[in-house]
Amino acid sequence: MTQQPLLTLERVSKSFGPVTVVSDVTVHVHAGAVQVLLGENGAGKSTLIKMMAGVHQPDGGRVLVDGRPVQLPNVHAAEQLGIATIHQELNLVGSLSVAENVMMGRIPTRFGLVDRRELRARARAALDLIGLDVDVDARVGDLGIARQQLVEIAKALSVDARILVLDEPTAALTRRETENLFRVVAQLRARGVGMVFISHHLDEIAEIGDTVLVLRDGHAVAEVPASTPEDELVRLMVGRSIDEQYPRGTGPVAEGTEVLAVDGLSSAGSFSDISFRVRQGEVLGIAGLVGAGRTELLRAIAGADRYDAGTVTVRGRRLRPGDVGAAVAAGVGHVPEDRKAQGLVLDASVNDNLGYATLASTARMGLVDFAGQRRRAEQVAGTLRIRMHDIDQPVRSLSGGNQQKAVFGRWVIAGSTVLLLDEPTRGVDVGAKVEIYELINAITAGGGAIVMVSSELPEVLGMSDRVLVMRDGRIAGELSAAEATQDAVMTLATRDVAPAQP
Ligand SMILES: Nc1ncnc2c1ncn2[C@@H]1O[C@H](COP(=O)(O)OP(=O)(O)OP(=O)(O)O)[C@@H](O)[C@H]1O
Ligand SMILES: [Mg+2]
Structure with missing residues (x-):
């Protein structure tokens, strides 16, 4: 392209202490184009983005805006130049409302007082842009991670940015929410906004990207069109091809003993009358739409939340509700969906x-x-x-x-023997995903049992021996590995559950 880029990182480098994490990388962001950054976990993508956002300053190289060198000593300086960033880790204040978060730093006032009506109206407009239907007065901390991500996106979209930087915005989103986001991206592209996009979902790259800069160990190794076939992108990014995506095999050969029994578990407003069994050596997948109650169910089993009725039994011992210590002692491990707030x-x-x-x-x-x-x-x-x-x-x-x-x-x-996994590969690169799947196989081969919630249907289908489908807090059906197809799961997940017999 001969046109002047909106933003350029020119031969930038960044070290933390003795470790160089970005080395001599050049990235251009053009008006009306989506520049994709691709690389394994730790390749340096977010570090590059933080140099565009004023979070980090390059040790070497320059940042150019409209061809002129600029300093971005802080986030504010970047925002002043029209650079809006959605960071990989969310930057919301859980105790504030959705409206206050969306409008943070731009709260409208009237006669020196916060103009609540205007605040709500502007926030509402930003949420409508991406089709997010939440109460603008809701506390952000009470929303699930997917909705929080959407609030974060709405916040960035509500400022009139010339450059929009998106670091794994779709990691926590369902397909439908992703499509909404991509619709907005297409509109912004048409308006001449320049964008940077990161995702470990390779299929999204061809869908909205224009060019792809591939990073390996902090170095730029290739720049290719976004239409490049996925297997070629994988080869460029990990240096080898990955042939087996879901190495689960055909499931447990022998019937193992039952390790987890959930009976009649109910929690008002989240899930109701859930019963299932998991055997040694088994991976039980739980599918469903966002809001179906899957995360809440796992949290209750793990002892992270209390419940109103029902029992959780591990190897014949009943667990006390709301007691994480007892669950851990019984061999239960929980990988929560929100690693930042709950996992680490x-x-x-x-x-x-x-x-x-x-x-x-x-x-x-x-x-x-x-x-x-x-x-x-x-x-x-x-x-x-x-x-x-x-x-x-x-x-x-x-x-x-x-x-x-x-x-x-x-x-x-x-050495947990019952692992409750909530979106276990969120944000994990294609190679490391397979490593996590191998680990799941090793745990089940060693006599463990896994309950896995995932919004990535291919992952549920590829790795589960059995699939429970939840809808509106209830079990809508159970499918064997053989029966579990994308269509069968979606039918159960979206069909109205038959009302209970009077
Ligand atoms: N503040 C810091 N101090 C020390 N090391 C850091 C710091 N920030 C990042 N790093 C290191 O820099 C490397 C690149 O990290 P970065 O977050 O840019 O990776 P990434 O490509 O975004 O990976 P992912 O796909 O997992 O998000 C990593 O090895 C990371 O540990
Ligand atoms: Mg990152």
Whole structure:
């Protein structure tokens, strides 16, 4: 393209301490075009974006806006130049309302007072843009992660940006919500907004991208058209091809003993009368639309939330409602959908985060076995290929996908035999996904059992031995691996559940 780019990162580099994470990379953002950044977890994508957003300053190289060198010493400076950013980790204030979050920093006032009506109206307009139907007065902290992501998107769209940067905006979205977002992206493209887009869903790249910059270990390795076939993109990004996407095989051969029994579990407003069994060696998938009650159900089983009625039994022992410690002691591990708020202590080290569930149980005569814990943490970090420079670095400084692996790793170390996985591969790159699937297989082969909630239907279908479909807080049906097709699941997930017999 001969046209002047809106934004250029010119030969930028960035190091944290002794570790260089971006090295001599050039990216252009053109008006009316979507520049995709592609790379494995930890390749440097978010770091590049943060240099566009004024969060990080490059150690070397320059930032150009309209061809002129600029300094972006802080986020405000970037916003002033018309650069709006949706970061991978959400930046919302949970205790404030949806409207206050959307309009943050731009709260309308009238005679020196907050103009509530105007605030609500402007927020409403921003939400309508992406078809998000939530109460503008709702507390953001009470929304699920998908809706929070949409609020974040609405917030960025409501400022008149010339450059819109989207770091994995679709990771927590369903297909329909993604389509809404892409519709808006198409409108912005037509209006000449320049965009940067990151996603580990390769099919989305051809759908909305124009060009793809492929990064490996902080280096730009290729720049190709977004129409490049997916397997070629994978090869460029991981340096090899990945042939088997869902390595589950045909499921458990022998009937294992029952390890988890859920009977008549109900929680007002979330789910009702849920019963199922899971056997050793089994992966039970739970499918359904956002809002079907899947996350709430997993949280109740894990002891994270209380419930109103019903029982949870692990290996014959009934768990006390709302008691995480008892669940962990019974061998239950929970990978929550919101790793930032519920899964990790961000300022603690990788080592400590991996060890949380085990430190007490591996103590001998009251003495915590720090050396042993460290050895196990290093081993699991290696197995999961958590990309880090030091096991003592804070989890906050890991890339998003590597944080996800750390949540998983904790339960591997703890030797949990019943794993409740809520969107286990969200934000995880294509290669690491297969590694997580292999780990699921290893856990079930070793006698463990898995309950997996996922909005990625191919993942549910590819990795489950049995699929429960939830709709509106109830079980709408159960499908064997053989019966579970995309159509069968969607029919159950969207059909009205027959009303209970009077
Ligand atoms: N503040 C920091 N201190 C130390 N290391 C950091 C910091 N921020 C990022 N890193 C490191 O920089 C590397 C690149 O991280 P980045 O977040 O850019 O990856 P990414 O490509 O966005 O990955 P993902 O797909 O997982 O989001 C990682 O190895 C990460 O641990
Ligand atoms: Mg990232």
